[in-house]
Amino acid sequence: MRFAFAGCDRNLSIFEALVAASWQPVKIFSVPEQEGIAYHGALLACANDHHISLQLDPLRPHDLLALEALACDILVVGSYNYKIPDWNEHLPYAINFHPSPLPIGRGPYPLVNAILHEHRHWAVTCHRIDATYDTGAILAAQTFAIDQFDTHESLNIKIQIAAAQLAAQIGQKFGALWDAASIQSEGDYWPLFSAADRTIDFATSVHQIRLQLQAFGKLECCARVNHQEARVKSGYAWFEPHNLAIGQVAHEYASNIVIACKDGFVVFNDWQFVQD
Known part of the structure; x- marks a missing residue:
């Protein structure tokens, strides 16, 4: 052929x-x-x-x-x-x-x-x-x-x-x-992901944030960190009770930053602020 x-x-x-x-x-x-x-x-x-x-x-x-x-x-x-x-x-x-x-x-x-x-x-x-x-x-x-x-x-x-x-x-x-090709049955069309899909909302659950970080990876998620727009290539979220405000920075070390979400924390390992 x-x-x-x-x-x-x-x-x-x-x-x-x-x-x-x-x-x-x-x-x-x-x-x-x-x-x-x-x-x-x-x-x-x-x-x-x-x-x-x-x-x-x-x-x-x-x-x-x-x-x-x-x-x-x-x-x-x-x-x-x-x-x-x-x-x-x-x-x-x-x-x-x-x-x-x-x-x-x-x-x-x-x-x-x-x-x-x-x-x-x-x-x-x-x-x-x-x-x-x-x-x-x-x-x-x-x-x-x-x-x-x-x-x-x-x-x-x-x-x-x-x-x-x-x-x-x-x-x-x-x-x-x-x-022998078979005709397809009814299906669904998935448009290209939107900016909203890749935007992390700290008011949502650890489960949702984990999925976003896994789903986008090097394609990058977006988040607001200290009132600034950030792009995130890698991170992790875990469940843990806390009394911090949602979106509050809980810890920083080297290039890592830990932020409180609804039911736990999320750490961004590879991230940067968007330059104006």
């Missing part, structure tokens, strides 16, 4: 698994880098190794025409921010690897809500690309467990591992899986 890949570095494992299955890459599409979410340096190295081009501009209809001229069989998508144009007139196949157990968690970045909503089972799903986001018929899925200790970073790694396993299966059995 001759394939084009559209995605970013965190789904490099998909590209590598398909190459290992003797699929031949003809072009890579990626996105401008966004700290914590999207990088393309590793894919650029792959493009150079395979003597193919990497494009950062959005994939447009004329790019599909160019892929047709390259005798491309299939467009493979994983973590690509741009909508894929109608491919049916130019390519035999197009599939997407989505980091959720579809039809649950359609949308641009479901990892955060997987932790905020306390899911205990998760998946990467491979589906046909159709006219609407993440709704195409499902070829296969790779499931795995997540627990109360998982963070944004650990879930990201689990998804990469599952994606590689799923891509290996797709690479070996594509024709049969495409023909």
Whole structure:
């Protein structure tokens, strides 16, 4: 199979698994880098190794025409921010690897809500690309467990591992899986997380604050500390009775700051004030 890949570095494992299955890459599409979410340096190295081009501009209809001229069989998508144009007139196949157990968690970045909503089972799903986001018929899925200790970073790694396993299966059995793809049932769409989702309110519980710190990780939470806006990359919260005012700084040591919340304390380990 001759394939084009559209995605970013965190789904490099998909590209590598398909190459290992003797699929031949003809072009890579990626996105401008966004700290914590999207990088393309590793894919650029792959493009150079395979003597193919990497494009950062959005994939447009004329790019599909160019892929047709390259005798491309299939467009493979994983973590690509741009909508894929109608491919049916130019390519035999197009599939997407989505980091959720579809039809649950359609949308641009479901990892955060997987932790905020306390899911205990998760998946990467491979589906046909159709006219609407993440709704195409499902070829296969790779499931795995997540627990109360998982963070944004650990879930990201689990998804990469599952994606590689799923891509290996797709690479070996594509024709049969495409023909047997199952129509999705009713599902739900999760929009990209909001500023409110990532803002820590010390009047809420230790449980809620823990979930936010785990769900966002290096994507950062926001908080008001001593009446100043702060960005938080890591921290921990624990239950403990106290008589302090909510939001009061209880302790400071080196770069660590401890703040009282409704039913305990939260410590920020890696954080900084937002510069005006």
